[in-house]
Each structure stands twice: as structure tokens, then as C-alpha cells.
Amino acid sequence: MRAHKVWFLAxxxxxxxxxxETQQPALTPSYQPSASVHDFMYWMLEPAADVLWDSAGYIxxxxxxxxxxxxxxxxxxxxxxxxxxxxxxxNVLMMPGYRVDEQAWLEYAGGMISAGIAAREAAxxxxxxxxxxxxxxxxNACRACHNRYMPEPAFRVE
Ligand code: HEC
Numbered sequence: 243m244r245a246h247k248v249w250f251l252a253x254x255x256x257x258x259x260x261x262x263e264t265q266q267p268a269l270t271p272s273y274q275p276s277a278s279v280h281d282f283m284y285w286m287l288e289p290a291a292d293v294l295w296d297s298a299g300y301i302x303x304x305x306x307x308x309x310x311x312x313x314x315x316x317x318x319x320x321x322x323x324x325x326x327x328x329x330x331x332x333n334v335l336m337m338p339g340y341r342v343d344e345q346a347w348l349e350y351a352g353g354m355i356s357a358g359i360a361a362r363e364a365a366x367x368x369x370x371x372x373x374x375x376x377x378x379x380x381x382n383a384c385r386a387c388h389n390r391y392m393p394e395p396a397f398r399v400e
Pocket of ligand 1: 279280283284287288291335347348350351354380381383384385387388391392393
């Protein structure tokens with residue numbers, strides 16, 4: 243009880259000051275892109291996208307057809323987490339320092355955000371078909387941007 247009261251007293255002047263202020267200075271976020279676009283692709287985006295693509299569909303092995311969808315809660319959680327990285331990577335690509343100042347770039351990055359969110363919803367619902375569809379949309383967003391902006395369009399996603 244006493245601890246609460248002390249906090250309240252300590253915070254009140256700051257709150258009053260914040261409310262009384264009419265002109266707030268504009269915030270200036272200090273973006274610091276940590277990598278080149280190339281390294282960002284290899285180290286952040288592709289590993290996360292690969293988790294999505296490796297978790298949907300079927301492959302043929304010597305033992306027969308193998309369903310790639312996760313079989314454990316942990317597996318689905320891993321897909322959910324990677325889908326979040328993919329979606330946020332779309333935001334990163336719109337950041338000053340990474341982005342190209344053209345509408346098309348922003349649209350391709352936006353397509354990646356939508357596909358990432360759809361993949362995450364599929365992972366949360368453990369819906370293998372929806373994950374497969376989202377993976378297709380994601381692939382299209384990667385390709386569209388590469389076709390236009392990669393210096394040498396030699397897109398490689400195995
Ligand atoms: C908004 C545009 C954009 C999107 C979306 C995008 N990329 Fe890229 N990507 C680039 C550009 C530009 C380069 C070339 C960077 C360089 O070499 O300077 C690149 C390069 C790459 C490379 C390196 C290729 C090489 O041969 O050197 C990989 C791998 C890659 N991207 C993977 C992906 C994957 C996977 C996705 C989708 C999940 C994706 N990218 C989505 C713009 C994009």
C-alpha cells in the first residue's frame with residue numbers, strides 16, 4: 243500500500259507537466275539499418291521465409307509422400323514466430339536506409355507483410371492449406387520485387 247502511494251506522488255508532477263504541454267517537439271527516430279539489403283535478405287528474411295516454405299506442402303521421398311506440416315505445437319509455434327519475422331521484415335524494407343523511394347517497392351514490401359500475417363494466422367489455426375496458400379503469395383512478393391529491383395535477376399529459392 244505504502245509503495246503504491248509513493249509511486250503515485252512521484253509520478254504526478256511528471257503527468258501534469260506532460261498534459262500541460264501544448265507543443266511537443268517532433269520525434270526523430272534514429273533508424274540504424276544494420277546491414278546492406280543483400281545481407282538483410284540472407285540473414286534475416288530468407289531464413290524466416292524458408293521455415294514457412296519448408297512447413298507446407300508435400301515432398302516425395304523414397305519412403306513415399308511426406309506431408310511437411312508441423313506435427314507438434316512447438317513446430318507450429320516456430321512457423322508462427324518465423325511468419326512474424328517475415329511480416330515485420332516488410333516494414334523494415336520500408337525503412338529509410340533500406341527502401342527505394344518508389345511506390346512499387348513499397349507495394350512489394352506491403353505484399354510481404356500481408357503474406358506474413360496470413361501465414362501466421364494459418365500457423366495459429368494449424369491450417370496447413372492456408373499456410374501453403376500464404377507461402378505462394380509470399381513467393382510472388384519476393385519474385386515481383388526481385389524482377390524489378392535485383393541488379394541481376396537470378397532469384398534462387400530452392
Ligand atoms: C521490396 C523488395 C524486395 C522484396 C519484397 C524481397 N527482396 Fe530479396 N532482394 C531485393 C533486392 C533489391 C536484392 C538485391 C540486393 C543486392 O544485391 O544489393 C535482393 C536480394 C535477395 C537475395 C540475394 C540474392 C543473390 O543472388 O544475391 C536473396 C536470397 C533474397 N533477396 C531473398 C528474398 C526472399 C526469400 C524474399 C521474400 C520472402 C525477398 N527476398 C523479398 C529486394 C527484395
